[in-house]
Amino acid sequence: MKKLKKFGLVLLVIISVIVVAGVIFMTHMKPDYSGEKQLSNLSETVDVYYDSYGIPHIYGQTEEDAFRALGYVHAQDRLWQMELLRRIGRGGLSEVFGKDVLGTDKFFLSLGIDEASNQTVVELDLNTESVKLSQAYLDGINQFIEDGPTPIEFYLTGIDKSPFTLVDIHNTLGYMSFSFAQAHKTDPFLTNLKNALGAEYLTDLEIDIDPSSTLIQNHNPKAIDTVRNTVITSVTKTLESLHIPLFEGSNSWVIGPEKTKSGKVIFANDPHIGFAQPSVWYEAHVNTPNYEKYGYHLAGVPFPLLAHDRKLAYGMTMFENDDVDFYFEETNLNDSTQYKNGDGWAAYEFVNKSIKVKDAEAVDFTFKKTKRGPVLNGIANQVSGDRPISMWWTYTDVKNEVISSLHEMSSATDMAAVEKALPKIHAPGLNIMYGDAKGNVAWWATAKLYEIPDSIHTKFVQESPEAFPAERRYLPFAENPQAKNPPWNYVYSANNQPDSINGKLYPGYYLPENRAKRIVQLLEPKNDWDRTTVGEMITDVTSAVDPGVLRDLAKVLDVKNLTKEDFQILDRLNSWKGDHPLESVEATIFHRWEYEVIQAIFMDELKVEQFEEFLSTHMSKRVIAPLVNKPNSVWWDDVKTKDKKETQAEIVQAAFQDALVSLRKDFGPNVNDWTWDKVHSIEHGHPIGQVAALRSFFNVGPFPIHGSREVINNLGFRYNSEGYYKVGSGPSTRRVIDFSDIENSMSILPTGQSGNPFSKHYKDQAQMFLNGEFRKMMLNKDEIIDKADSKLSFTPQ
Template sequence: MKRIKKIGIIVVVILAVIAIFAGVSVNTLSPTYDGKRALPKLLNETNVYYDSYGIPHIYAANEEDAFRTLGYVHAQDRLWQMELLRRIGSGRLSEVFGGTMLDTDKFFLSLGIDEATKQKVAELDGNNPTVQLSQAYLDGINQFIEEGPTPIEFYLTGIDKAPFQLEDIFNTVGYMAFSFAMAHKTDPLLTNIKDKLGPEYLDDLDLSVDPNTIWIKNHKDAPKETIRNSIAATVSQALGALSLPLFEGSNSWVIAPEKTKNGKVIFANDPHIGFSQPAVWYEAHVSAPNFEKYGFFMGGIPFPLLAHDHHLAYGMTMFENDDIDFFYEETHPTEKEKYRTKEGWSTYEEVNKIIKIKDSTDYKFTYRKTVHGPIMNGIADQVTGERPIAMWWMYTQHKNEVMDALYGMTHAKNKTEFQNALPKIHAPGLNIMYGDAEGNVAWWASAKLYKDVNSTNTKFVLQDTSDLNAPERYLDFSQNPQAINPPWKYVYSANNQPDSIAGIQYPGYYLPENRAKRIVNLLEAKNDWDLEDAKEMINDVVSSVNPSIIADLNGDVNREELSDAQISVLDKLLDWQGENNLDNTEPTVFHRWVYFFLKNTFADELGEEMFKQFLSTHLLKRTIAPMASKKESVWWNNITTEQEETKSQIVTASFIQAYESLVNDFGPESGGWTWDKVHTLEHPHPIGQVAALRSFFNVGPYPVSGTREVINNMAFNYDGDGMYEVTAGPSTRRIIDFADIENSLGISPTGQSGNPFSEHYSDQAEMFVKGEFRKMMLNEKEIKDTSKSLLTFKPTQD
């Protein structure tokens, strides 16, 4: 009775809080989109015209005024998001969410992002334009913090607002760099498989490159212009629970004038990132004399990662190269504070850290470092074993010029200037996509790439036999994969394996050919592309590979074990053309069957925990189609039984299990097993984890078309429950037609504002799931004539 009473009191309190905020804070906590504001350090009056979707169009007399204003308007819509993003890399989430974030904070502190940031900021030149514009942007954020309303999330979590500094920008960049990494999920897992089961079990996992799949082809211009368990398992789970954006994949293609109806470049890009609320990108159109960009900004970073203007457009996909390696260290047999190096025995470096925990005492911990990086054992509780494993990460091991690269990309006037900025990107690895009004199309894999004796085995924990700091180990940027104005008249990327310029293959965690194959097939088939065609293509939900998986599996089905109803479902599946629309039943059956096929193939050898880890890797996605086509494999046998199973037994039993599970969930009429019942999208907010607040902070859920590894990539995890809640997908869809640049199109998954009291919190969400677009406005007269509101910033004395 006391427990029920206590729960009742909590519910009443939560409802009271909601009622108070609903009645009072709609006005006091809403962003201000019109009126006049004084902004210290502003040199001239600056006007911000908001369009009907809440996107600011900033017109300033100089760049610093423009970026100072950008900081203010960005903060008033996204301060909570900025606050979380700056805390991840510096290990400060426990201050907000308590001890549940302790392992996450320990992990990120041990990566050394904060230490690398301190070193970088100490070396900055205050006269560098990158620094000057960054500081102007921070001035705007801090002015909003000082005078603007406090976002509701700060009240609910009990934290205070605090000024932003240059360190916060670099800590956010560091988190962005790490969230691309797949090595921390894959390398220790594969080492564990090899150690536990033997190397023969790796033969069927397609660790090497399949020469028969679709590769990204290189081309340059003619010379016109010269561990035991997954080391980060708890971290991934924690960040997922917090609904923070993790970078997953992406599509992009740029079509040359020769293949378009109007004879101008068409640019398309949809980076795939974990869905969250607010969505990852903040859109802003920034204009000053000699500068203009319509950009997509991450919270707390002053320069856009995606952008366009009247002259050029650029975007990105994840390169998926391997920029993390794990190394076994050898501790001295008697002097435990020492480890072996090539030069002899060295002393482990000890790093002491303090983590502040909400409503608890500070937590002190120490971790060790070697020349390779931090020793991971003990940093996450599940990393066990006495043999030390160090993690080497490109981002912290090399000079950080990523912000200078973003500045250069943002300010480039042409292809040459743009390309000159790219070698400064050392990590994360990015496929940078480019198109311009002059008819150029280009793709560059931008990362610091290397080669040495370990290059073919980087997916395992290594014994170091190379000099990691040797300059000759690293490739010149000219040896990076790239294609500039290729004769096939388009460039594209779908996170798939690139071809080589340097005569080597680049280690990575590339995604399977599914999306790449579909993109290439569609682009090759037409030479008269227009904006409408591009809209249809970016929303395409057809898989070029899944029907072939069905055909391969069907070849091993023992139909004598199936009922007539089961055979009917199987025959319908064989007629499937790979569509994943809401009214299709085939994808529902397909994914049930594939899940049971994977479970019955791998789970007996791997065990429950390692099987879960395997399901979360890109390697798993690359394995499905090859395993479906193999006739012989060591994995077919179930090691928990006395008899030796065959592929036919695995495939047939898996189909029957899938069928029976669908009957249990939706009844025997297979026509009712439609995709809309199992494939849904909800945009989660960290506060939305509280059930009573979920509907207020979260957006959705919506039934959504698409699936894993189609162009409209709506990704989800296999976990056995048969419900496919989308976790990641297009973070925006952008189509830029240089034949009509001022009517280019974009869309956000939810809305422009992260403030739940804003009318722009979720006003694009239904459009997004329907595959609709809105204009990305560039015409100054049209913007001012149609503006919904005007916010004017005036200079004032400090």
């Protein structure tokens, strides 16, 4: 008995030691939000006041001091995120996650992001203000790497910390430019479809511009062969599985003084990005005697992409323009090292790369380049076919001045200064939204747009190298779509097609008019907007298009073939307003029915893999509303039934029945149980959260969530046969900035400010985000100091 007691005592001591050691480890791993630290190269003390949500308010005497402190505090909350984002463009994921992501590394290396970043840095003038501030920010990151605790993800993956450089900043921005990626999904798919089915099948796919849809209005009086392509599918799946955010879309609107209750501008913006943990933006308020911005920063990028101060606010949405083109190349049959170039032959450039792989030897690989760009065939066997396909991309074709532009924007004090910085943004294409305290509102589409011959369709792989020369004639920025203080007194963007300017409608991969139509529908009649009503609008869950689609489907049903119960369901649907609250039954039925219709329309012509590719494109969202109004479209016939030709009515009727059968199977016969909260959910995933035992520690969620795809509160998902919709992307922040009461402007993040799972700010905003709530963005120093949760001071070393 004594031995048993002694053993129990020893065991208790061991457990106590483990617990104490665990507590000490966890305490050591937390970010330091208070106290004093020495920082190299500071000229004077920098004070950082943290508010109750972990947002740093940084006060320094010089910009270099403030940005050095920003780098440090950003790194202690987001170093792991910085590490992942800088690795993508340089092909460095395999070193962390092993051989399964080799194909993704090969693809990104072949794109030339890392090569372009290195060339950009070589050409930088190190004495410019943007470079000096960037270097100060990097110094802060690197001092945290040297002095601060190592984030737990580095221990779990077994990688070492290493200093950040200017090349890393540009690689992160290069990945951002790529992440839109709609051309990679769409162009090879359409080329294959045309070759397999013929041009007749392309007519109703909404691949061209529809001038009858809701367009963003310009106001600028001064202006002038078969190929199997799974490369982007594979890459996208890899990035999604690692929960690395992809840029998707966004909403923004800026309301002029004539339409607000206060007579002052109100600015709203919610960029739509793939959900991940941590969320993409890091908020920081930086203040010096000559500079102030409350900004939203990408991990590892010094200057904010979204920001405001007392004078002005700016934000962004994706422009969705076409900045990628693919070419079929012709290899010389007598010399496989040459390709057709005009009337003659040119030598392929062979590029050799080496990729470090976790727990394995480094992998060497070689790819070919033409003057148009890298040849994608053979890169991890993701593009197959007899003919080589090369890729031309604006991002690597044009001098990179994005960092300079972001610095100029963040330093701007008026509309003219912001506009002056925008021509330097060449890719990705962005809609920059603007409002200020003087009453100005503006929207500019930023991108290096180029002249496209009338004979060229950019959404197909180019058949002839001479059909669309790689040497583009870029248009002056003044010809870009834009609107400054338009007579309708507001500007907006919802990734929809801009109207023509100088007679041009620019091609792109624009999203359907759904959100745009709803935004205009709400903005146009109302002239007494305030912060509260704009906050309600930014969380709106009603579709302006879905009820019309439902009515168009319902009117072709033969009600004589419906049971009494089915007729009651249809009657219930007919009164649906298109809203998507958690308790909605109608939303659940509509989306299940719409998917069954889409599957019936397209699955017979497309293989399963092609159908999945189709669902991943914006085109799949654009096509359904117009197609239901085209009863004679070739797509309605089921080509698998050779002896008959199906009608639209037959397809829609069968889809309705299939939807109801599947809903009864999943949720039972009581229609009131078919609520939206059972099928629509969100989980903010962390790469380490893929390990089942660690999921609950690193991931945030899952939660049922209201909203839907292509409503203003755009919580997007991809249709699937199961009928359960896991939200993949949505508002990465929601901001409402009211220039009549700038002190009470408001924001929210999807989870929390910190990416450190031991921080109390890892997920402290998650429930607020779900509820559509906001928190204050403080600018007043006295209030910030008075309400500060903690203070961290950096002193010269």
